[in-house]
Amino acid sequence: MKIFKLLLRTTLFLVLMFSLVSGLLAQSAVEGKTLYQANCTSCHAINEKVVGPALKDVHKRREEAWLVKWIRNSQKLIQSGDPVAVQLYKENNESPMTAFEQLSDVQIKSIITYIKSESEAPAKTAVIAGTTAAVGPTDAKESEFTDSINWLLVLISVLLIAVIIYVFGILSKIGDIEGKKTINWNSINSKLMLIFVVVGLLATVWEFMVHGKLTYFNEGSASVHGEEYDNMFMITLVITGVVFIITQILLFWYGFKYKADGKRKALYYPDNHKLELWWTIIPAIVLTVLVIRGLITWTNMTTKPETSSRNIEVFAYQFGWNARYAGTDNKLGRHNFREVGKVNPLGVDTNDANAYDDIVVSELHLEVNQPIEMSFRAKDVIHSAYFPHFRTQMNVVPGLPTRFNFTPSVTTAEMRTKKNDSNFDYILLCNKICGGAHYRMKMKVIVDTKEEYQKWLSTQPALVAGKVSNSPVAMN
Ligand SMILES: [Cu+2]
Numbered sequence: 006m007k008i009f010k011l012l013l014r015t016t017l018f019l020v021l022m023f024s025l026v027s028g029l030l031a032q033s034a035v036e037g038k039t040l041y042q043a044n045c046t047s048c049h050a051i052n053e054k055v056v057g058p059a060l061k062d063v064h065k066r067r068e069e070a071w072l073v074k075w076i077r078n079s080q081k082l083i084q085s086g087d088p089v090a091v092q093l094y095k096e097n098n099e100s101p102m103t104a105f106e107q108l109s110d111v112q113i114k115s116i117i118t119y120i121k122s123e124s125e126a127p128a129k130t131a132v133i134a135g136t137t138a139a140v141g142p143t144d145a146k147e148s149e150f151t152d153s154i155n156w157l158l159v160l161i162s163v164l165l166i167a168v169i170i171y172v173f174g175i176l177s178k179i180g181d182i183e184g185k186k187t188i189n190w191n192s193i194n195s196k197l198m199l200i201f202v203v204v205g206l207l208a209t210v211w212e213f214m215v216h217g218k219l220t221y222f223n224e225g226s227a228s229v230h231g232e233e234y235d236n237m238f239m240i241t242l243v244i245t246g247v248v249f250i251i252t253q254i255l256l257f258w259y260g261f262k263y264k265a266d267g268k269r270k271a272l273y274y275p276d277n278h279k280l281e282l283w284w285t286i287i288p289a290i291v292l293t294v295l296v297i298r299g300l301i302t303w304t305n306m307t308t309k310p311e312t313s314s315r316n317i318e319v320f321a322y323q324f325g326w327n328a329r330y331a332g333t334d335n336k337l338g339r340h341n342f343r344e345v346g347k348v349n350p351l352g353v354d355t356n357d358a359n360a361y362d363d364i365v366v367s368e369l370h371l372e373v374n375q376p377i378e379m380s381f382r383a384k385d386v387i388h389s390a391y392f393p394h395f396r397t398q399m400n401v402v403p404g405l406p407t408r409f410n411f412t413p414s415v416t417t418a419e420m421r422t423k424k425n426d427s428n429f430d431y432i433l434l435c436n437k438i439c440g441g442a443h444y445r446m447k448m449k450v451i452v453d454t455k456e457e458y459q460k461w462l463s464t465q466p467a468l469v470a471g472k473v474s475n476s477p478v479a480m481n
Contacts, residue, residue, distance in 0.1 A: 047441020
């Protein structure tokens with residue numbers, strides 16, 4: 006009877022395993038599609054331009070060998086001087102495509118095969134709108150595919166549950182046998198608790214010693230308010246760190262010390278007013294001080310800036326940044342989303358006199374010790390402008406202007422010496438997962454001396470060149 010049960014279970018287990026493997030095999034048949042969707046859809050679509058060109062019929066306009074090389078590493082191909090690659094790169098404003106060194110030839114070819122099959126399928130957009138019956142074949146395929154993925158997930162979940170039940174069954178059998186030998190689980194568990202807290206705390210110390218170097222704290226902040234910010238952060242870290250270490254040690258030590266041993270009875274101790282008063286009042290005071298100091302700092306950074314502030318606008322789009330300088334008048338021209346287009350990506354109102362001398366750049370230059378009023382605008386979705394070295398971060402929301410004041414205090418050259426890294430550059434990153442190529446949203450930030458800044462500014466063309474008397478703009 007027991008043998009029969011065991012056989013039944015093993016068979017069931019094998020059947021489930023088999024179905025998983027065959028499910029995975031079926032999956033490899035659509036590998037090209039999977040790879041394409043995982044790696045390419047953030048920048049490409051079959052029938053329309055996204056970041057990269059539409060891929061429809063790309064197998065007709067390019068050789069397969071060329072495509073394999075291009076997809077593996079387009080920059081390498083461009084640098085090798087391949088005329089088609091160079092031309093293509095230029096046509097797309099030198100926006101680089103990601104390299105896919107990890108893909109094998111077979112995998113890349115499976116992607117090309119998929120693009121081929123999609124090119125031949127009738128375009129989705131060709132379907133006449135409003136007629137629900139006319140769902141194109143691509144749509145049908147699409148849903149078939151997601152269906153099969155969903156089924157696979159369900160299958161995997163069921164399998165996992167089966168495996169867990171199976172393993173637990175065996176474990177509990179072993180437990181039954183062991184139980185007769187009277188293993189004292191309470192004692193083992195209490196020792197494990199001690200080991201856990203010792204290993205855990207040692208790992209925390211190790212983590213701080215090894216990876217603490219990687220934090221931005223080492224080189225200090227590069228803005229005026231950043232000092233205040235770092236200081237607050239450190240105080241909070243130390244206070245919570247001390248509390249953390251004490252409470253964790255106590256928690257696990259008591260778990261060890263007061264394990265059930267069958268002799269002792271728990272003490273009934275419902276409450277202690279004095280104790281509760283202390284542990285409420287002390288944290289309340291500490292937190293109030295921390296929060297109020299934070300509020301004051303925050304208010305300073307976000308309320309109206311000094312009059313000497315320079316106006317700079319940071320503009321976020323999927324997937325990159327622009328910045329606009331206010332020019333000689335220190336007034337940013339109006340903008341209107343209706344004007345956003347190829348020639349005027351920021352949608353600046355070019356009829357507004359304040360906009361004539363504005364300057365649009367894709368590399369941010371700041372003057373050291375010069376207060377800046379930075380305003381933020383988004384074209385498409387929510388982004389987050391993150392300048393880690395200046396301890397500055399602000400959400401960038403379509404239709405909702407946000408702003409921030411800060412004063413950079415260390416030039417790029419000074420920071421390079423400080424860090425002993427001649428390649429160091431400040432950076433602006435996007436800190437909201439805003440889409441497939443979110444990771445590419447970076448802009449170089451350079452903090453110049455006054456002279457360097459003026460020199461750089463004088464080389465930047467004004468937005469509406471013809472209408473500004475002294476363009477390129479010399480002063481701001
Ligand atoms: Cu973003």
